[in-house]
Amino acid sequence: METFDYVVVGAGLAGAATACQLTAAGKRRVLVLERESGPGVHSSGRNAAMVRQVVADPVVAELSRRGARYIAEETPCWKNPPEFARHGSLLLGSGEDFARFGPALEACRAEGVEVRELGPREAVALHPLLEGAAFEQALYTPSDGWVDVRALLDGYLAEARRGGAVVWADAALSGVQRRPPGGFVLETSKGKIGAGVLVNAAGAWAEEVARLAGAPAAGLAPHRRHLFDTAPVSGVEYGWPFVWHLGEEVYFRPNGTGLMLCPCDEDPFPPGDPQAVPEAEVLLREKLGRAVPRLAEAPVVSGRAGLRVLAPGGRSVVGWDPALEGFFWVAGLGGHGVTASGAIGQVAARLLTGGKDPLEKALAPGRGERPRRGAMESAQDA
Numbered sequence: 001m002e003t004f005d006y007v008v009v010g011a012g013l014a015g016a017a018t019a020c021q022l023t024a025a026g027k028r029r030v031l032v033l034e035r036e037s038g039p040g041v042h043s044s045g046r047n048a049a050m051v052r053q054v055v056a057d058p059v060v061a062e063l064s065r066r067g068a069r070y071i072a073e074e075t076p077c078w079k080n081p082p083e084f085a086r087h088g089s090l091l092l093g094s095g096e097d098f099a100r101f102g103p104a105l106e107a108c109r110a111e112g113v114e115v116r117e118l119g120p121r122e123a124v125a126l127h128p129l130l131e132g133a134a135f136e137q138a139l140y141t142p143s144d145g146w147v148d149v150r151a152l153l154d155g156y157l158a159e160a161r162r163g164g165a166v167v168w169a170d171a172a173l174s175g176v177q178r179r180p181p182g183g184f185v186l187e188t189s190k191g192k193i194g195a196g197v198l199v200n201a202a203g204a205w206a207e208e209v210a211r212l213a214g215a216p217a218a219g220l221a222p223h224r225r226h227l228f229d230t231a232p233v234s235g236v237e238y239g240w241p242f243v244w245h246l247g248e249e250v251y252f253r254p255n256g257t258g259l260m261l262c263p264c265d266e267d268p269f270p271p272g273d274p275q276a277v278p279e280a281e282v283l284l285r286e287k288l289g290r291a292v293p294r295l296a297e298a299p300v301v302s303g304r305a306g307l308r309v310l311a312p313g314g315r316s317v318v319g320w321d322p323a324l325e326g327f328f329w330v331a332g333l334g335g336h337g338v339t340a341s342g343a344i345g346q347v348a349a350r351l352l353t354g355g356k357d358p359l360e361k362a363l364a365p366g367r368g369e370r371p372r373r374g375a376m377e378s379a380q381d382a
């Protein structure tokens with residue numbers, strides 16, 4: 001039976017970034033198992049690809065700043081670096097909408113991440129489609145933007161392979177047995193394998209993988225969210241920032257000469273392959289009608305849905321399971337998995353290799369009371 005020191009379940013951003021950092025830390029016997037015929041079929045291939053650093057929760061905010069730095073500073077060394085369109089972000093709202101961002105702003109400024117407070121006129125100058133939009137002020141973060149997420153995911157996996165990891169596609173984990181004195185025997189669609197450590201990076205299926213292994217639930221809950229693309233929209237410039245209207249919770253960004261738009265819907269949904277439903281476009285138009293009336297009739301040509309996996313308190317779950325030796329979680333990345341993946345991979349690899357990270361306690365699976373299955377909270381992210 002072939003045996004690996006680390007078997008990572010899931011070749012989404014969580015699993016790929018973890019494998020990449022494990023090999024960067026010198027670990028060679030790493031296997032990534034992916035049930036689909038390739039990586040990024042689920043959430044990691046169905047997102048808005050935005051990198052946003054001003055986030056209310058201090059832990060998610062720190063991961064987001066570290067993650068943005070990672071994409072800007074580490075990935076350019078890769079053989080095929082992902083394009084990072086740092087065209088900025090505009091968060092729009094009224095005074096009370098911004099109250100929760102105080103600590104995030106302080107942390108950004110302390111780390112040299114520029115965030116400017118703008119009035120409506122200055123925001124419209126940066127993004128002319130905001131003429132007539134309903135907001136009193138804006139936060140402008142010039143170093144935010146969006147990334148070529150396919151290249152980011154492929155890059156993590158390429159780096160992992162370069163470091164000695166193996167990635168198996170069409171390889172589903174279907175059973176887990178303990179292997180005395182330590183480790184696991186895994187049943188997969190490619191046969192039995194041995195694992196010293198089992199890393200659960202199975203996205204919407206993370207609770208299912210935990211059940212297979214006999215680990216208690218972490219309270220992760222998949223929620224469906226839609227994205228819509230428009231035909232070309234007159235005057236749209238690719239270099240404009242992305243816009244997030246905090247009062248209505250609706251966002252959009254340039255996408256070629258058109259726009260990508262999101263109604264920030266958040267419906268509990270079982271693990272799987274959600275299809276777009278027409279009600280989501282109705283919600284999008286209602287929200288845009290109140291927030292940015294010029295876009296209420298946006299020429300939408302296609303829509304799609306994906307799953308954001310929300311964890312208790314809105315923070316990812318990264319760390320050793322306190323109840324099952326050798327079982328490690330990298331899950332519940334919510335709506336910040338693109339932004340934070342590089343940082344999450346680093347935290348995971350540090351803890352997996354016996355190191356420490358200042359965020360260890362805040363992300364630990366056993367933090368506080370172990371929640372009931374399904375308990376969750378949104379961190380109001382993408």
Ligand SMILES: Cc1cc2nc3c(=O)[nH]c(=O)nc-3n(C[C@H](O)[C@H](O)[C@H](O)COP(=O)(O)OP(=O)(O)OC[C@H]3O[C@@H](n4cnc5c(N)ncnc54)[C@H](O)[C@@H]3O)c2cc1C
Pocket residue numbers: 009010011012013014015033034035036039040041042043044045046047048049050051052171172173174201202203204205209225226227305306307308309330331332333334335336337338339340382
């Ligand atoms: C509409 C939408 C918009 C978003 N926009 C943004 C954004 O702008 N910015 C941002 O930072 N984040 C965004 N996100 C969030 C981001 O996409 C996710 O946080 C991230 O993709 C989660 O990655 P993951 O690896 O945990 O999950 P996934 O990508 O779902 O990967 C999990 C993988 O595990 C595999 N798997 C599951 N079970 C098994 C098994 N038993 N055996 C083998 N393989 C298995 C699955 O096939 C899957 O490929 C968005 C998400 C959505 C849905």
